[in-house]
Amino acid sequence: MGSEMTAAVAIHSINPKVLKCEYTVRGEIDTYTQNLEQELQTNPGSLPFDEIIYCSIGNPQALGQQPITFFHEVLALCDHPSLLERTDTNTSFSSDSIARACQILNLFPGKATGAYSHSQGVKGLRDVIAAGIAARDGFPSSSDDIFLTDGATPGVHYMMQLLLRSEADGILCPVPQYPLYSASITLHGGTHVPYYLDEANGWALEISELKKQLENARSKGIIVRALVVINPGNPTGQVLTEENQQQIAEFCKKEDLVLIADEVYQENILAEGKKFNSFKKIFRSMGYGEDVPLVSYHSISKGYYGECGKRGGYMEVTGFSNSVREHIYKVVSVNLCANISGQILTSLVMNPPKPGDASYESYAAERDGILKSLARRAKALEDALNNLEGVTCNKAEGSLFLFPQIHLSEKAIKAAKAAKKEPDAFYALRLLESTGIVVLPGSSFGQVPGTYHFRCSILPQENKIPAIASRLAAFHESFMNQFRD
Amino acid sequence: MGSEMTAAVAIHSINPKVLKCEYTVRGEIDTYTQNLEQELQTNPGSLPFDEIIYCSIGNPQALGQQPITFFHEVLALCDHPSLLERTDTNTSFSSDSIARACQILNLFPGKATGAYSHSQGVKGLRDVIAAGIAARDGFPSSSDDIFLTDGATPGVHYMMQLLLRSEADGILCPVPQYPLYSASITLHGGTHVPYYLDEANGWALEISELKKQLENARSKGIIVRALVVINPGNPTGQVLTEENQQQIAEFCKKEDLVLIADEVYQENILAEGKKFNSFKKIFRSMGYGEDVPLVSYHSISKGYYGECGKRGGYMEVTGFSNSVREHIYKVVSVNLCANISGQILTSLVMNPPKPGDASYESYAAERDGILKSLARRAKALEDALNNLEGVTCNKAEGSLFLFPQIHLSEKAIKAAKAAKKEPDAFYALRLLESTGIVVLPGSSFGQVPGTYHFRCSILPQENKIPAIASRLAAFHESFMNQFRD
Incomplete structure (x- = not known):
């Protein structure tokens, strides 16, 4: 045979x-x-x-790297809620992990964390995440704009699938890049339009380079649909300045590009004097609202938590018309929902213990130590x-x-x-x-x-x-x- | 604006x-x-x-529907292994859930269930699943053929992505069907070649109908790549007979079709005298080995466990050449791995408590009750x-x-x-x-x-x-x- x-x-x-x-x-x-x-x-x-x-x-x-204790206490209690009925749980778990698990379980009818959720994720968890984004940026965020995902990866595929009609559609994507982007562009049949980060200048993202590559692509008949920016950079590690981000925002608005912002390393700032600014904050501080499409990705795989295997994350989608959003919702719905443990962890990462909470000091020590x-x-x-x-x-x-x-x-x-x-x-x-x-x-x-x-x-x-x-x-x-x- | x-x-x-x-x-x-x-x-x-x-x-x-206690005990212990160091855990958890959690945690370097796994899933968990398949079928199964997935859905997308080159490629798919199939065929740019289940005959799958629709599609220039069979049926609920499954296997072999077997309801047999036979067992009992491609899907969302929100499942891929399998592996790798809680639950579902285990009686009572x-x-x-x-x-x-x-x-x-x-x-x-x-x-x-x-x-x-x-x-x-x- x-x-x-x-x-x-x-x-x-x-x-x-x-x-x-x-x-x-x-x-x-x-x-x-x-x-x-x-x-x-x-x-x-x-x-x-x-x-x-x-x-x-x-x-x-x-x-x-050890996981953050508070996060895993809450996860275990949500997995097995009958622990909450046992008196010895009060000694084995921190009081705020118990309180948080109860809050979370109350978002699930019958405390059933084994049920499919809304296609975008559990509404109550998205509310918590939106509040975390608003606190981070100083600008409002709506749970309607949040799509919980199994890590950031599926969210990237959703956007490539949405935007790429044929090889004539291109995505501006950095070189070097995290190769998910080029792989996803290829799988969805589009064209990778590279722009080069300036190694001699600390891997800077130069607007002149973006313009050059955009014009070059357009001259070949490519319709450039979106710009991917990875900030902090992977594999390059640079952190963009606020001014640079404003220029990028202007460029996207002027050139009618969706800004695809990979912000999964937002908590991993290594150098003194560097600060992460989300593109959502940059957009809103420039007065850009529903007229400039922005997709921001975050993930529980990185940061100080490093929960790669739990596959949690979100995309925040703003600046798209309702009719286009309905199609995003439909395609997300085909996959039913992101895993609930990942959804819960994403809400914890966006709303960790606060000063005064029973776990705060040990949590902060674990976080800062890492x-x-x-x-x-x-x-x-x-x-x-x-x-x-x-x-x-x-x-x-x-x-x-x-x-x-x-x-x-x-x-x-x-x-x-x-x-x-x-x-x-x-x-x-x-x-x-x-x-x-x-x-x-x-x-x-x-x-x-x-x-x-x-x-x-x-x-x-x-x-x-x-x-x-x-x-x-x-x-x-x-x-x-x-x-x- | x-x-x-x-x-x-x-x-x-x-x-x-x-x-x-x-x-x-x-x-x-x-x-x-x-x-x-x-x-x-x-x-x-x-x-x-x-x-x-x-x-x-x-x-x-x-x-x-209440989740199976044993499964959730193991999950909670795997999420928060420090519980295993506490003496009160011996009273709050069944002894076999503790033993199972220890076995599972030993598969993870440093007991780190928050790490990415191998792209196909944790090898030790795939070994357990392969052993469960072998015990079910009476024929060997290899962990190399198992790809752990976030529910069955991503596995279906992988196969459609692999097989569909253009609208000229078609997939034979039942009517009525679970609409994931038609949605995935459309998203990947192929053609849905419908075959009708015979409602007057208990939603029977007639080979004559398959032949008719295959010939009809071929006469229009469609290259039919695969046959989707959902057994037990969704939405129709029929359970195929062994003879019918043998005819289907012969048909696929003769017509060079991949058999895509949706077997997620394999534990949901409702009528007396009905029995689930996997297509893997049918193939092997007919002597079909590496010459007939078969993909079987299973999921933790259904059965008596109903763990939809945990997003676990697997596809077992046999009868493909090594070079094609490398491409399946590559595309799966772009998404890194399935979530670990879902991977663990999939291993539990394929290897539940056995007679003599401490939890067996309560487990069997929960399962049979449901x-x-x-x-x-x-x-x-x-x-x-x-x-x-x-x-x-x-x-x-x-x-x-x-x-x-x-x-x-x-x-x-x-x-x-x-x-x-x-x-x-x-x-x-x-x-x-x-x-x-x-x-x-x-x-x-x-x-x-x-x-x-x-x-x-x-x-x-x-x-x-x-x-x-x-x-x-x-x-x-x-x-x-x-x-x-």
Whole structure:
């Protein structure tokens, strides 16, 4: 039967958009890492390192970050409300987690958190989230504009699906970018219109570059529908200034573009003097209301909470007509609703304990401990990277990543080509097999042709950073020596 | 600014596939119901009924079905593992829920259930699920073939995305059907090739009808890629016989079709003498292995557990080449992973307490109580419907729904047209406004042109069924009298 195997579905008969889609964050490096993990378990001592150190993806709890106690108390009580009827619960749980769980459970008829909710998410939870957004921005937010999602990802797909009619529709998207955007654009049949962040200027987003790329795309007949901005940046870590954000807002309004604002790292500000401003606040402070469409994404996967596996998040959709919103609602409804635990966690993240609450001090200590440690780790890794020969790394302002440039020799580039690898993938694979440190090649995120980078997360535990720095330095020196021109 | 409003996104500039997509399960009836709920709260006594009775969607816990205690114990412990360190946990939780939670937590490095998992789901949980499938079928299952999903829905989208290249690709899909299928086919740009279930023959799936519709589609140049079978049926409730399933398997093999088997109601068998057989078991018992592609969906939303809001489920993918599977994996990876609570619950559903386990007796009593009550409710509603003038309702064999046909008078059909409604939507809206009973019109699911139906879930609590039956009977009589030709 071999030759007839799967006649129904062959590579040549699957959707070419699926074939074309690239998503290498979980690609070759990931598969290779899984094999090495296996090898370490089955043949300990067979590799030049005894553990894999994940600087690859933003997955804090996988690297030992502890979840926020209050959040998990509330989740457990909501999962199993009969705990609330037991007297020993008063000693095992904080009083405010009990009160919060009761408030939340009262939003569910019969306290049934196992029921489908409204397609946009539980109304009472959206009210809490909208109040959290309003408190953050100083401008009103409505629960009608909130769509709760399983992480930010489905929300991005919804918007691409809505906007992209054919290859003639384009989305302005940064380079480097988080590759969800290019993957989603490809899967929905549109065109990725790249704009380059200015590495020499701290990964700045220059309006002149946006204009240039927009005009270039238009001259090719592309109808540009939206601008994606990732702030704080992934993989680049820059935090936009208020003035820059105002220019971006003006640009979108003038050019009739939807602003798609990926703001999932809004709580991850690493550098002194930097501040996150939501685009919603920028828009409203400029008087932009229902005439300029804005979609803002947030997620429970990042911040100080790092609840990636819970898959929670929201999109706040403003500036769309009611008739278009009805179609967004319809498409969201096909998927019924986001998972309720994620919905609950999203409401907690947007309304954490306040001063005076029983958990406030322990909550604040957990939060600040994580955020301060992340800032120290970022600085230590940034310094370590800048100490390497031929490596330049911009200041880590925000998010969970550094994106250093490596100046590779001609000889290294040739060796990569001979191995049929991108030069930075070649470097990352060599680093992995020599040290167990996993970083992702810049080519997975996009970069100026002829430049090479890697993305390095700041998430390994703080006590491991010195060892990472020294192993990286030793590897880098030997790599540079091996391939010196 | 009114006229310029949202120039960036107007109805005429959104994706026409989104415009064309229909999903009325959460459409007009749903919106109207929400308004009535509001009215009951703000003006009690203003309507001819004092509560809404949801026979519309399959959402058991929203109608008072209690979750299975063991499952929620395990979930709470996994959400908040520090409970396991407290001595009072031994008195508040069953010993096997504690043991199970420990087993599950050991699958997560650092017990971190807040981390992203492997894109297909946690390997150890997939092993448990594969073992559950093997025990169900008597044939092996591999965790490599399991993709854990947020409910069954994303899995359906993945397959449509994979298979549909253009409108020239078609999917054979039953009429009536769960409208996720037609919506997903439309969103992914393919063609819905309908085949009609034989209502006069207990909603039988006739191979002659499949052949006829396949040939008809092929004569129009449509390349038919897959056959969707929903077993037990939604909205129709039929349970296929083993012989019929073998014929379907042969048909798919002969015609090079992927079999897309929606088996989410596999635990909802309502009629004596009926039995669920998975298509995996049918395929393997016929000797079909890697030469016939099969995708089977399951979900934690249905069964006796009804955990809709937790969004858990899996697809088991067999008979695809490795190269095609790599593309499925890639597209799944773009969405990172299914939510971990849903993953855990899926493993529990596929490996519930066994005889001898501490929770077994209470678990079995909860499960059997629900399943037996559902069977009684189905029979009572089926009888009540068959007692109505001009209504015929097939026997409820499985799933959670009845799909009676209503023979409407010419006068009623004319009145519906005058109100710009489908005749069955007109009936359902009248029923809702008179009695508070929510059913969904057959036109949302598809039906033979000129016939009218509605879908009625069997989920209202058992003590409400007599009142539902009598309110329905009184409404129906007055409706028939009002529109007698």
